[in-house]
Amino acid sequence: MxxxxxxxxxxxxxxxxxxxxxxxxxxxxxxxxxxxxxxxxxxxxxxxxxxxxxxxxxxxxxxxxxxxxxxxxxxxxxxxxxxxxxxxxxxxxxxxxxxxxxxxxxxxxxxxxxxxxxxxxxxxxxxxxxxxxxxxxxxxxxxxxxxxxNPEVELESYSIKYFQDSIIITGQVEGKDIDNLIIIEKDKEANRRIILADEARINDSFEDAGVLSFELDRILDHKSEKRNRGEFLYSEAEGMVYNILLKDITSSIRNPGPREMSSPDVYRTIKEKEVRFNEKVNQRRMKSLALMGNLYGDWLLMNQQSNPREVMSYPVKLENTRQQYQDSLAAEVQDRSLQIWKLEFxxxxxxxxxxxxxxxxxxxxxxxxxxxxxxxxxxxxxxxxxxxxxxxxxxxxxxxxxxxxxxxxxxxxxxxxxxxxxxxxxxxxxx
Structure with a gap:
C-alpha cells in the first residue's frame, strides 16, 4: 500500500x-x-x-x-x-x-x-x-x-510684522514702495516710540551689510517714557532713514513647534515643562499649608484673648483667612502649553x-x-x-x-x- x-x-x-x-x-x-x-x-x-x-x-x-x-x-x-x-x-x-x-x-x-x-x-x-x-x-x-x-518678501500690503524689538504696519506695498508705514519700537527700558510715514522706500544698497533700510518721507515721531506717565514728545521731519538688522527679521520666524519636531525632542521638552509645572504645584501646595497654619494660629490667638473687643475682631480675620485657604484649594494649577505638547506627542x-x-x-x-x-x-x-x-x-x-x-x-x-x-x-x- x-x-x-x-x-x-x-x-x-x-x-x-x-x-x-x-x-x-x-x-x-x-x-x-x-x-x-x-x-x-x-x-x-x-x-x-x-x-x-x-x-x-x-x-x-x-x-x-x-x-x-x-x-x-x-x-x-x-x-x-x-x-x-x-x-x-x-x-x-x-x-x-x-x-x-x-x-x-x-x-x-x-x-x-x-x-x-x-x-x-x-x-x-x-x-x-x-x-x-x-x-x-x-x-x-x-x-x-x-x-x-529679498527682504521685501516679509513685507505685504496691509499687514503687521513682528520683529525683534519693533512692529511694522504697512499700507499698500508695490515693489519696494510702501504707503502709510507705521513703526512701533521699544527700547531696553520699555519706552515706546511710534513713527508714522506717509511714504517709504526700501533701499537695497545696505543689504550686503545685513541691514534692511527704509527711506521715510513726511514723518511724525511720537515718544513716551514709562517713568513719566502722561508726558509725550512729538517731532516732525521731511525725511528719515530707519534700519532693521536682517538677523532680527529672520529671528522673528517661528521656531519649529511640537508637530515639526521628532518625538524624542518633544518628549524631552515635555519633561522639562513637567518639572516647571511640578514646581508651580508645590508652590501652590506650600501656599495652602501656610494659609492653613495662619488660620490655626489666628484661632489659637482668639481663644487666648481675654479682652472682648479684641476677640470680636478675630472672626472677620478668620473668615478672610478661611476664604483664602478654600480658594487656594479650589484653584487648579494647569499648564495649557504642556497639555498641547502632550497632545502633539x-x-x-x-x-x-x-x-x-x-x-x-x-x-x-x-x-x-x-x-x-x-x-x-x-x-x-x-x-x-x-x-x-x-x-x-x-x-x-x-x-x-x-x-x-x-x-x-x-x-x-x-x-x-x-x-x-x-x-x-x-x-x-x-x-
Missing part, C-alpha cells in the same frame, strides 16, 4: 496577487489625498512667494521641504481607501467567493494587506518623525536665506499607526460591496476619513479646553476604529 504525502499548500501566488491589486489601489488613493492635503495648500504659498519675484528654484525647494508632512498624513488614509477598493473589487467580481470555494480562509485572504498595513504604519511614522523635522529645518534655513536675498504616534485599525475595518467592509466595488469602496473610505479627522479635531479641542488625558483623546479614534473593525471581522469569519 503506497503512502501519499501531501505537499504543503503554497499561498505565495495568492499573496502576490492580492498585494499587486492593493498597491494599485493604494497608489491611486495616495495621489488623491496628496492633491487634497498638499497641492492646494502649497500652490497658494508658492503663488504668494512668486508674486514677490522670488526665484523659481527657491519656490521648488520650499515645496520639496514641505513634502514629508503631507506624505505622512496621506499614508494612513490612502491605506484605508486602498484596502476598501481592493477587497471591494474582489467581492464584486466574485473572486472572494472563488477563493473561499478553493478552501482559502479569510485569515489567508486578509494576511498580506494586514502585513502591508503594519509596514505602512512604521513607514508613515518614520516620515513624520524623522523626515518632517529635517524638512522643517531645511525649509526654515532656506526661508531665512531667501529673506536675506501622542498624535505623532496615533496618526501613523492608524494604518492598522484602518485595514482591519476596511477588510470586512470591502467584502460587503457586491456591486461597483472600487467606486463604492472609495466613497466609504472618504466618509470614514472625514469621520476620523473630525474625531481627531474634536479630541484635540476637548483635550485643550477640558484638560482630558492627552493619550485618551488622541488614541480614542484609533481605538474606536480598531474595535469596530475587529467586531466586523469576527462576525464575517463566523458566517
Amino acid at each position: 503506497k503512502t501519499i504525502l501531501k505537499r504543503p499548500r503554497s499561498y505565495q501566488t495568492l499573496y502576490l496577487y492580492i498585494a499587486k491589486e492593493f498597491f494599485l489601489s493604494f497608489f491611486v488613493s495616495f495621489l488623491f489625498f496628496f492633491f487634497i492635503f498638499f497641492i492646494n495648500q502649497l500652490l497658494l504659498l508658492a503663488e504668494d512667494i512668486l508674486s514677490k519675484q522670488v526665484p523659481f528654484s527657491y519656490v521648488m525647494k520650499l515645496i520639496f521641504y514641505s513634502l514629508p508632512s503631507i506624505i505622512a498624513i496621506s499614508f494612513p488614509f490612502a491605506t484605508l481607501v486602498g484596502t476598501l477598493m481592493t477587497y471591494g473589487r474582489f467581492s464584486s467580481d466574485n473572486e472572494i467567493l472563488a477563493m473561499k470555494c478553493s478552501g482559502i480562509t479569510y485569515n489567508r485572504i486578509f494576511l498580506p494587506v494586514l502585513l502591508i498595513g503594519i509596514l505602512f504604519s512604521f513607514l508613515s511614522f518614520f516620515v513624520n518623525d524623522y523626515l518632517l523635522p529635517v524638512g522643517t529645518i531645511n525649509f526654515t534655513r532656506l526661508y531665512r536665506e531667501m529673506i536675506f536675498r 501622542h498624535q505623532k504616534f496615533s496618526i501613523p499607526f492608524s494604518c492598522l485599525p484602518f485595514v482591519l475595518l476596511a477588510f470586512p467592509l470591502g467584502l460587503y460591496t457586491k456591486r461597483s466595488g472600487k467606486s463604492v469602496g472609495f466613497g466609504i473610505g472618504l466618509f470614514i476619513t472625514i469621520l476620523y479627522w473630525g474625531m481627531l479635531v474634536a479630541g484635540r479641542t476637548l483635550g485643550i479646553r477640558t484638560f482630558y488625558p492627552p493619550a485618551l483623546t488622541m488614541w480614542l479614534p484609533n481605538i474606536l476604529i480598531f474595535s469596530t473593525g475587529f467586531i466586523l471581522y469576527l462576525f464575517r469569519i463566523k458566517k
Whole structure:
C-alpha cells in the first residue's frame, strides 16, 4: 500500500496577487489625498512667494521641504481607501467567493494587506518623525536665506510684522514702495516710540551689510517714557532713514513647534515643562499649608484673648483667612502649553499607526460591496476619513479646553476604529 504525502499548500501566488491589486489601489488613493492635503495648500504659498519675484528654484525647494508632512498624513488614509477598493473589487467580481470555494480562509485572504498595513504604519511614522523635522529645518534655513536675498518678501500690503524689538504696519506695498508705514519700537527700558510715514522706500544698497533700510518721507515721531506717565514728545521731519538688522527679521520666524519636531525632542521638552509645572504645584501646595497654619494660629490667638473687643475682631480675620485657604484649594494649577505638547506627542504616534485599525475595518467592509466595488469602496473610505479627522479635531479641542488625558483623546479614534473593525471581522469569519 503506497503512502501519499501531501505537499504543503503554497499561498505565495495568492499573496502576490492580492498585494499587486492593493498597491494599485493604494497608489491611486495616495495621489488623491496628496492633491487634497498638499497641492492646494502649497500652490497658494508658492503663488504668494512668486508674486514677490522670488526665484523659481527657491519656490521648488520650499515645496520639496514641505513634502514629508503631507506624505505622512496621506499614508494612513490612502491605506484605508486602498484596502476598501481592493477587497471591494474582489467581492464584486466574485473572486472572494472563488477563493473561499478553493478552501482559502479569510485569515489567508486578509494576511498580506494586514502585513502591508503594519509596514505602512512604521513607514508613515518614520516620515513624520524623522523626515518632517529635517524638512522643517531645511525649509526654515532656506526661508531665512531667501529673506536675506529679498527682504521685501516679509513685507505685504496691509499687514503687521513682528520683529525683534519693533512692529511694522504697512499700507499698500508695490515693489519696494510702501504707503502709510507705521513703526512701533521699544527700547531696553520699555519706552515706546511710534513713527508714522506717509511714504517709504526700501533701499537695497545696505543689504550686503545685513541691514534692511527704509527711506521715510513726511514723518511724525511720537515718544513716551514709562517713568513719566502722561508726558509725550512729538517731532516732525521731511525725511528719515530707519534700519532693521536682517538677523532680527529672520529671528522673528517661528521656531519649529511640537508637530515639526521628532518625538524624542518633544518628549524631552515635555519633561522639562513637567518639572516647571511640578514646581508651580508645590508652590501652590506650600501656599495652602501656610494659609492653613495662619488660620490655626489666628484661632489659637482668639481663644487666648481675654479682652472682648479684641476677640470680636478675630472672626472677620478668620473668615478672610478661611476664604483664602478654600480658594487656594479650589484653584487648579494647569499648564495649557504642556497639555498641547502632550497632545502633539501622542498624535505623532496615533496618526501613523492608524494604518492598522484602518485595514482591519476596511477588510470586512470591502467584502460587503457586491456591486461597483472600487467606486463604492472609495466613497466609504472618504466618509470614514472625514469621520476620523473630525474625531481627531474634536479630541484635540476637548483635550485643550477640558484638560482630558492627552493619550485618551488622541488614541480614542484609533481605538474606536480598531474595535469596530475587529467586531466586523469576527462576525464575517463566523458566517
